[in-house]
Amino acid sequence: MAVFSSLTPVFVAVLCVIIGFLFKNSQRRQTRSKQGRSDQTSKPWVDEDLQDDTEISSKHNEDDDWLDTTEEEDLRHIPYTPARYSATEMLERSEMFYSLMNLRRSVRFISPEPVPKEVIDNVIRTAGTAPSGAHTEPWTFVVVSDADVKHKIREIIEEEEEINYKQRMGDKWVQDLKKLRTNWVKEYLDVAPYLILVFKQTYGILPSGKKKTHYYNEISVSISCGILLAALQNVGLVTVTTTPLNCGPQLRLLLQRPANEKLLILLPVGYPASDAKVPDLKRKDLKDIMVTV
Amino acid sequence: MAVFSSLTPVFVAVLCVIIGFLFKNSQRRQTRSKQGRSDQTSKPWVDEDLQDDTEISSKHNEDDDWLDTTEEEDLRHIPYTPARYSATEMLERSEMFYSLMNLRRSVRFISPEPVPKEVIDNVIRTAGTAPSGAHTEPWTFVVVSDADVKHKIREIIEEEEEINYKQRMGDKWVQDLKKLRTNWVKEYLDVAPYLILVFKQTYGILPSGKKKTHYYNEISVSISCGILLAALQNVGLVTVTTTPLNCGPQLRLLLQRPANEKLLILLPVGYPASDAKVPDLKRKDLKDIMVTV
Numbered sequence: 001m002a003v004f005s006s007l008t009p010v011f012v013a014v015l016c017v018i019i020g021f022l023f024k025n026s027q028r029r030q031t032r033s034k035q036g037r038s039d040q041t042s043k044p045w046v047d048e049d050l051q052d053d054t055e056i057s058s059k060h061n062e063d064d065d066w067l068d069t070t071e072e073e074d075l076r077h078i079p080y081t082p083a084r085y086s087a088t089e090m091l092e093r094s095e096m097f098y099s100l101m102n103l104r105r106s107v108r109f110i111s112p113e114p115v116p117k118e119v120i121d122n123v124i125r126t127a128g129t130a131p132s133g134a135h136t137e138p139w140t141f142v143v144v145s146d147a148d149v150k151h152k153i154r155e156i157i158e159e160e161e162e163i164n165y166k167q168r169m170g171d172k173w174v175q176d177l178k179k180l181r182t183n184w185v186k187e188y189l190d191v192a193p194y195l196i197l198v199f200k201q202t203y204g205i206l207p208s209g210k211k212k213t214h215y216y217n218e219i220s221v222s223i224s225c226g227i228l229l230a231a232l233q234n235v236g237l238v239t240v241t242t243t244p245l246n247c248g249p250q251l252r253l254l255l256q257r258p259a260n261e262k263l264l265i266l267l268p269v270g271y272p273a274s275d276a277k278v279p280d281l282k283r284k285d286l287k288d289i290m291v292t293v
Numbered sequence: 294m295a296v297f298s299s300l301t302p303v304f305v306a307v308l309c310v311i312i313g314f315l316f317k318n319s320q321r322r323q324t325r326s327k328q329g330r331s332d333q334t335s336k337p338w339v340d341e342d343l344q345d346d347t348e349i350s351s352k353h354n355e356d357d358d359w360l361d362t363t364e365e366e367d368l369r370h371i372p373y374t375p376a377r378y379s380a381t382e383m384l385e386r387s388e389m390f391y392s393l394m395n396l397r398r399s400v401r402f403i404s405p406e407p408v409p410k411e412v413i414d415n416v417i418r419t420a421g422t423a424p425s426g427a428h429t430e431p432w433t434f435v436v437v438s439d440a441d442v443k444h445k446i447r448e449i450i451e452e453e454e455e456i457n458y459k460q461r462m463g464d465k466w467v468q469d470l471k472k473l474r475t476n477w478v479k480e481y482l483d484v485a486p487y488l489i490l491v492f493k494q495t496y497g498i499l500p501s502g503k504k505k506t507h508y509y510n511e512i513s514v515s516i517s518c519g520i521l522l523a524a525l526q527n528v529g530l531v532t533v534t535t536t537p538l539n540c541g542p543q544l545r546l547l548l549q550r551p552a553n554e555k556l557l558i559l560l561p562v563g564y565p566a567s568d569a570k571v572p573d574l575k576r577k578d579l580k581d582i583m584v585t586v
Contacts (some may be wrong), residue, residue, distance in 0.1 A: 075572040080565055082396055083529050087409050090528040094415035097527045101422040101520060103375055116380050122387035124583045128576060129394040130519060131534040137577050144586040216536060219557070222512045223534070226423060226519020227394060234390045235383040236376050241424040241516070243509060255586060264512070272373055279368040283421060284430050290417045293437040293548060 101230060102283070107238035109276035110192040110268055117145075119235055120194055120269070126231040130224035133216035138201040139224050142255050145194050149254070153197075154189035156250045157266075161186070164245065188240070192268035196239075197251065198225055199261035211260075221264050232269060238276070239267040394523060395576070400531035402569035403485040403561055410438075412528055413487055413562070419524040423517035426509035431494040432517050435548050438487050442547070446490075447482035449543045450559075454479070457538065481533070485561035489532075490544060491518055492554040504553075514557050525562060531569070532560040 085093060124141045132138055144150055161184030189195065200221040204212040214220075225241070232239055244251065248263035378386060417434045425431055437443055454477035482488065493514040497505040507513075518534070525532055537544065541556040 075574065077570040078573045080398055080400060080402075080531075080569045080571040082398075082531070082565060084564065085529045087412075090412045090530075091409060091415070094412045094419070094524065094528050097524055098415045098419045098422075101419050101524075104422055105373055105375075106424050107373060109373075116384060119380075119383045119387045121579060121583070122384070122391045125579050126387070126391045126394050128579070128582045129391070129397055131399050131522070135574055137582065139582055140584060141582055142584045142586060146586050149586050219511070219515045219536070222515030223519035223522065226516035226521075227523050228519075229424070229516065230520050230523045231387065231390055231394075235387050236378045237383075238373075238375070243512065255584075257584075271377070272375060276373045277370040278373040280371045281368065281428055286414060286418050286421070289421045289430065289432055289434055290414070291433060291435045291548075291550075293435060293439050293442050 101233060104229065104233040105238070105278045105281075106240040107272050107276050107278060108188055108240050109273040110188045110238060110270040111273045112191050112193065113271050115193045115237065115270055119237070120196075123228060123231040123235065123237075124196075127224045127228035130220065130227050132220035132224070133214065136201075136204060136212075136214045136217070136220070138204070138214040138217040139221045140199040140201060140257065140261055141228075142197040142199065142257070143194055144197065144255075147190075150190055150192075150195055152254055153195060153251060153266075154186060156254065157186055157189060157244050157247050158184050160244070160246045188268045192270045194269040196228075196267040196269055197255065197263060198228075198265040198267070199252070199257055200264045201260050202262055203260045205260070218264065225265050225267075228267070232267075236271070237269055238272045239269045242266045242268075394526060397522065397526040398531070398571045399533040400565050400569050400571060401481055401533050402566040403481045403531060403563040404566045405484050405486065406564050408486045408530065408563055412530070413489075416521060416524040416528065416530075417489075420517045420521035423513065423520050425513035425517070426507065429494075429497060429505075429507045429510070429513070431497070431507040431510040432514045433492040433494060433550065433554055434521075435490040435492065435550065436487055437490065437548075440483075443483055443485075443488055445547055446488060446544060446559075447479060449547065450479055450482060450537050450540050451477050453537070453539045481561040485563040487562040489521075489560040489562055490548065490556060491521075491558040491560070492545070492550055493557045494553050495555055496553045498553070511557065518558050518560075521560070525560075529564070530562055531565045532562045535559045535561075 120143055124143065127141065128137065128139070130139075144153065165184045198221060200217045201214055202217055203214055206212050229239070229241070242265065244263065244266050251263050251266075252261060413436055417436065420434065421430065421432070423432075437446065458477045491514060493510045494507055495510055496507055499505050522532070522534070535558065537556065537559050544556050544559075545554060
């Protein structure tokens with residue numbers, strides 16, 4: 001008994017070690033499951049406004065042809081008989097449209113001349129004909145002509161751009177600045193008669209108040225912007241495609257857009273200035289962009 | 294001593310438990326550090342082919358107007374004097390283009406009739422006029438007309454789609470299958486005279502052999518697809534915008550595209566079938582997509 005009780009401290013020590021291990025393990029498990037949860041809801045290293053739903057899409061096992069089948073089932077199907085052109089007409093039309101689009105250039109020198117608002121309306125209507133994942137039409141086009149609002153947009157963007165330029169270019173920036181033709185000064189944001197800010201709706205709100213994820217919203221809205229650029233070019237207006245980095249949240253608040261909308265693209269729109277210049281860029285040849293199988 | 298030796302089995306048991314815990318812990322630590330490493334280089338929960346460069350972009354402090362300034366500095370600047378239309382002409386042209394684009398629909402019933410290849414060439418040329426981040430033109434259009442390759446594409450896509458459908462719909466799928474008009478069977482992949490597979494080049498290769506990140510490549514290629522859809526509609530051809538989930542890697546290998554190219558969109562292209570039907574969808578009104586400030 002004496003030997004037994006003399007061994008008790010050893011037992012207690014061993015038990016302490018075991019309890020210690022068990023406790024440590026359970027703590028770790030909790031930490032890990034917390035991390036798991038936070039991984040799913042946020043990524044602090046991604047600018048929230050630039051986050052897109054690629055990861056959501058990958059978890060998403062729905063139909064890939066952009067129309068929810070259950071939704072489609074409820075819809076009446078109607079015959080579709082569009083215009084049919086002869087082979088010659090097709091070739092002519094395809095050449096004409098290519099020639100027109102090939103003249104499009106990104107233009108930073110925009111005239112302050114007013115542009116008929118009806119034309120802008122039609123251009124936006126045209127952008128709204130784009131396809132979208134499950135026909136969610138996840139786009140909002142904010143058309144700004146108010147001089148004060150344009151100037152505030154310019155201030156927000158130039159402030160961020162100046163930081164970008166200076167951080168990026170460092171000492172070299174000081175030397176090269178005078179030679180550069182573009183810098184953080186974006187005069188066109190004041191001058192262009194219209195700024196079109198294209199927001200992607202990252203989710204929708206169901207009648208029940210619940211969120212409805214808009215899959216492929218970034219791709220859908222970008223496709224819509226492609227059609228918008230074509231529509232602008234078709235009427236002789238110019239723009240430059242910009243993605244104001246880090247400015248999304250501020251611009252969203254300025255324009256009082258809801259939390260589900262994220263700025264994707266900003267397009268200053270107008271006639272080209274009479275002295276507009278563009279860099280002498282070439283486009284790749286067909287053989288460098290197309291592979292035939 | 295007898296008592297001590299009678300206690301030895303207890304000690305051995307306790308020691309075994311301790312050693313067991315220590316072993317288990319060290320194993321867990323190894324597993325976790327392995328996971329940690331793989332987290333940095335890949336994200337197993339994201340289909341690699343759907344991963345986009347949003348995170349890279351957010352770290353990227355370059356000029357936001359899609360043209361690298363240092364690159365631009367080296368380029369000659371030339372005057373830009375595009376066509377100028379009167380206000381009346383602009384309005385007419387904008388209305389006509391809207392009417393044409395508004396007739397576009399996603400069509401799953403495509404005629405097997407041949408389509409002149411020159412028209413497809415011009416449509417791809419037109420897509421190649423899109424703007425792109427730093428003028429990288431990060432797109433490859435793979436145009437497939439070979440019947441065997443089309444069929445292999447169909448097999449790859451249908452296999453994945455069947456899994457998607459069955460996993461998603463479970464028992465309900467069995468009941469509803471007959472009522473559904475779209476399912477994992479994608480006949481148009483065999484029937485359409487052309488399949489256009491649009492790949493985004495996530496990075497380029499510099500002459501030095503180093504990788505050059507293509508910022509905004511997904512947005513750029515999607516914009517290009519918007520212009521491509523407009524060009525198809527302009528010549529009376531139809532398509533349906535699809536993003537084959539989880540099929541990217543297999544299709545990339547089938548078409549022998551390099552590792553920097555990821556499938557973004559697949560478009561089956563042709564004339565509409567004579568009995569083509571489309572769901573009776575409506576588009577949002579202008580007031581629901583445009584905000585004027």
